[in-house]
Amino acid sequence: xxxxxxxxxxxxxxxxxxxxxxxxxxxxxxxxxxxxxxxxxxxxxxxxxxxxxxxxxxxxxxxxxxxxxxxxxxxxxxxxxxxxxxxxxxxxxxxxxxxxxxxxxxxxxxxxxxxxxxxxxxxxxxxxxxxxxxxxxxxxxxxxxxxxxxxxxxxxxxxxxxxxxxxxxxxxxxxxxxxxxxxxxxxxxxxxxxxxxxxxxxxxxxxxxxxxxxxxxxxxxxxxxxxxxxxxxxxxxxxxxxxxxxxxxxxxxxxxxxxxx
Amino acid sequence: xxxxxxxxxxxxxxxxxxxxxxxxxxxxxxxxxxxxxxxxxxxxxxxxxxxxxxxxxxxxxxxxxxxxxxxxxxxxxxxxxxxxxxxxxxxxxxxxxxxxxxxxxxxxxxxxxxxxxxxxxxxxxxxxxxxxxxxxxxxxxxxxxxxxxxxxxxxxxxxxxxxxxxxxxxxxxxxxxxxxxxxxxxxxxxxxxxxxxxxxxxxxxxxxxxxxxxxxxxxxxxxxxxxxxxxxxxxxxxxxxxxxxxxxxxxxxx
Numbered sequence: 001x002x003x004x005x006x007x008x009x010x011x012x013x014x015x016x017x018x019x020x021x022x023x024x025x026x027x028x029x030x031x032x033x034x035x036x037x038x039x040x041x042x043x044x045x046x047x048x049x050x051x052x053x054x055x056x057x058x059x060x061x062x063x064x065x066x067x068x069x070x071x072x073x074x075x076x077x078x079x080x081x082x083x084x085x086x087x088x089x090x091x092x093x094x095x096x097x098x099x100x101x102x103x104x105x106x107x108x109x110x111x112x113x114x115x116x117x118x119x120x121x122x123x124x125x126x127x128x129x130x131x132x133x134x135x136x137x138x139x140x141x142x143x144x145x146x147x148x149x150x151x152x153x154x155x156x157x158x159x160x161x162x163x164x165x166x167x168x169x170x171x172x173x174x175x176x177x178x179x180x181x182x183x184x185x186x187x188x189x190x191x192x193x194x195x196x197x198x199x200x201x202x203x204x205x206x207x208x209x210x211x212x213x214x215x216x217x218x219x220x221x222x223x224x225x226x227x228x229x230x231x232x233x234x235x236x237x238x239x240x241x242x243x244x245x246x247x248x249x250x251x252x253x254x255x256x257x258x259x260x261x
Numbered sequence: 262x263x264x265x266x267x268x269x270x271x272x273x274x275x276x277x278x279x280x281x282x283x284x285x286x287x288x289x290x291x292x293x294x295x296x297x298x299x300x301x302x303x304x305x306x307x308x309x310x311x312x313x314x315x316x317x318x319x320x321x322x323x324x325x326x327x328x329x330x331x332x333x334x335x336x337x338x339x340x341x342x343x344x345x346x347x348x349x350x351x352x353x354x355x356x357x358x359x360x361x362x363x364x365x366x367x368x369x370x371x372x373x374x375x376x377x378x379x380x381x382x383x384x385x386x387x388x389x390x391x392x393x394x395x396x397x398x399x400x401x402x403x404x405x406x407x408x409x410x411x412x413x414x415x416x417x418x419x420x421x422x423x424x425x426x427x428x429x430x431x432x433x434x435x436x437x438x439x440x441x442x443x444x445x446x447x448x449x450x451x452x453x454x455x456x457x458x459x460x461x462x463x464x465x466x467x468x469x470x471x472x473x474x475x476x477x478x479x480x481x482x483x484x485x486x487x488x489x490x491x492x493x494x495x496x497x498x499x500x501x502x503x504x505x506x507x508x509x510x511x512x513x514x515x
Contacts, residue, residue, distance in 0.1 A: 028336035029290035032343070078454035081289035082504045085447035089497025092443060096491050190347040197340030204337075239355055245348035252341050 001233070003122040004240070007130035007186055008225040012195055014134035014179045016203075016218030017141050019196035021172060023204060023217075025152045028197045029077055030067060033084040034177050035192045037063045038184035040087050043094035053129070057181040063087070064177025068170030119187045119229070119240045126186055133182040137175050138218075148172055149210055187241065194245035195221045202255035224248035267380045269478040272436045273448055275387040277474035278394055279432055280449035281467050282425060284457055286405045289450050290336055291328050294343040295430040296442040296449075298324035301346050302434075304353035317434045320346070325430035329423035386435040393428055401425060402463060443493045448474050451500035458507040473503055 022031050041059020042052045063083070070079060122130075141148070151158040151165045158165050183192035199220035200213070207213035228244030235243075283292045302320025306313045327342055394401070404411040404418045412418045437445040456470035481496030488495070 023337040026336045028340035029293075032290070032293070032340060077287050077289040078284045078450060078457070081284075081293065081446075081450035082454045082501060084293070085443070085451055086497045086501035088443045089447065089491075089494045089501075092491040092497075093494035096489070096494075190344060190351065193340050194344030194348065197337045197344060201337030201341065237356060239348075239351050242348040242352040245344045249341050249345045252337075 001120070001229075003124065003127050004119045004229060005226075007122050007127045008119055008229060008244075009222055010127075010130045010134035011179075011183050011187060011191075012221040012225040013218045014137045015183060015192065015195035016199050016221030017138050017214055018176055018179050019200035019221065020203060020210075020214045020217040021141065021148060021152060022176065022196055023200040024149075024210070027176075028193075029080055030064075030173065031176055031180060031196045032193050033067075033080050033087070034060045034064055034173075034180035035184045035189035036084060036091065037087050037177075038181045039189055040091040040094060041181070042185060043091055043098055047094045047097040053185055056185045057178065060177040060181040060184075061174055062177075064173040064180075065170055068166075068173040119191070119244075120232075122186060130182060130186050133178055137179045137182075140171070140175050144168060144171060145211070145214065191241045191244060194241075194248050195224065198245075198248035198252040199224060202251045205255040205259040220251050221248065224251065264377060264380050265482055266479070268383050269482055270475065271380075271383045271387040272445065273452075273474035273478040274471055275390050275432060275436070276445060276448035277452045277470040278467060279390060279429055281453040281456065281470045282394070282398075282401060282405060283429060283449060284453040285402075286425070288426070288429075290339050291426060292429055292433065292449050293446055294328065294339050294346070295321055295324050295426070296433045296437055296446050297343050298346045298430070299434045299437060299442070301350035301353055304350050304357060308353050308357045318431060321430035321434035322427065325427040326423070329426040330419065383436055386432055390428060390432045397421065397424070441493065444496055447493070447497045447500055448478065451497070451504055452477065455500075455504045455507045458504070458511050473500070477503065 019028075019031070022028050038056045038060040041055040041057075043055075044059065045052045045055025048055075067080065067083070147158065147163045148168050150161070151163055151168050155165050180192055183189075183195070200217040202220055203213040203217035207216050224244050224247040227247045229240055231243040231247070232238050232240035280292070283289060298320050299317045300320075302316035302318075303313045304316070305320070306316025309316075324342060324346070328339060400411070400416050401421050403414070404416050404421045408418050433442075433445055433449070452473035453470045455473055456466045459469060460466045477496050477499040480499050481492055484495040485492040
């Protein structure tokens with residue numbers, strides 16, 4: 001339980017900070033796609049007998065940089081979607097390879113585990129990895145926050161002021177890839193999407209400045225993890241990821257209703 | 262095998278046309294989310310002991326109503342809806358016990374195990390979807406390309422917006438229930454995206470989209486027939502290859 005709490009808090013803070021920029025840049029779909037890339041990378045590593053974590057991180061960071069180079073904004077969501085569909089197809093292949101050659105049970109339980117994660121099954125070393133990746137991700141985003149904010153809100157102005165918009169986008173997406181990989185292998189792709197989208201959207205409804213939104217988003221995500229874990233602890237039939245996502249979504253809906261514009 | 266080809270053909274044509282509008286309207290994320298929303302619906306139906314199809318359609322309709330009026334840049338609401346849907350799906354599966362193997366078939370499909378009844382159902386959905394698109398296609402195209410001008414010209418943009426997402430949701434639900442969400446999503450996005458890279462003129466672009474979808478579906482089925490690996494892998498790989506070629510061709514001619 002302590003492991004779940006500490007790792008969950010670290011991942012939530014990172015998801016909240018990264019999510020704020022994803023929501024601002026209307027790139028939540030990229031985060032969603034990268035979590036599935038992580039899933040496929042993990043399955044590929046499992047099928048090849050390599051450390052799953054290596055596959056997860058390598059795949060999502062490489063694809064994230066690739067998306068940045070292609071330019072997700074210019075190429076649009078169809079480019080992400082097309083890549084995404086192929087990655088899912090590869091996932092199906094690696095799942096078939098894995099279940100026939102490695103696990104032997106052939107029922108795809110491994111895929112379910114990767115997709116939905118198990119925050120309650122984390123070990124001490126998982127916690128250290130979560131802390132390290134989350135701290136690094138938050139630090140990088142905070143360092144880049146000012147130019148990235150300008151590049152996100154007004155790319156033309158940013159370019160005119162000499163901000164390297166393209167390089168910033170690539171760096172940001174690489175961070176998203178790392179966070180997606182960490183969250184996916186530790187707590188599941190499902191939780192990543194919930195923690196990236198809902199708290200940030202709620203924060204932007206309430207906060208009066210972008211920096212306040214950044215902090216509020218991380219706070220909401222963390223709170224969602226704490227309340228969700230408590231909820232799942234009180235009612236064991238509710239999976240923790242469902243509880244956490246539900247709390248985050250409730251915050252989103254409440255902010256939409258209360259702070260409707 | 263004949264059933265798989267028949268179902269694949271119907272799904273390919275419908276997805277290529279429906280997806281063409283989806284890509285044009287930049288609603289790929291919405292389409293993907295609607296494909297996922299059926300999962301908790303199906304799991305809830307299994308839990309409640311009602312027909313799975315009722316759960317699928319009910320969940321997709323609710324999802325479409327929630328997303329229909331969303332502005333295009335509002336990806337956060339779409340992401341939240343998808344996360345909640347998956348979260349509820351896990352909850353229902355956990356409560357139901359023993360649906361675990363079905364999750365994989367739900368996500369990745371059991372295309373080769375399709376029956377005559379499934380084919381008839383898919384064909385019916387395809388005919389209805391294509392008929393509706395044929396009836397509203399011209400106005401939908403206008404509204405998708407220039408919402409302001411369309412509204413000024415008396416086109417009911419809001420109604421079309423909800424109607425299109427609802428149709429997308431229901432069609433995706435009906436077909437992905439039988440062939441898996443992965444395949445339907447791949448056919449919805451990749452052939453239209455490829456066709457729109459090649460030409461912006463609506464009729465040739467639509468025709469190319471349909472031709473590509475048929476090509477990758479038939480090719481994928483043929484390759485998978487003699488292989489132990491899943492159909493979804495072959496179809497998505499062929500579709501992605503076509504997209505890369507189209508991007509390269511466009512880049513070379515730019």
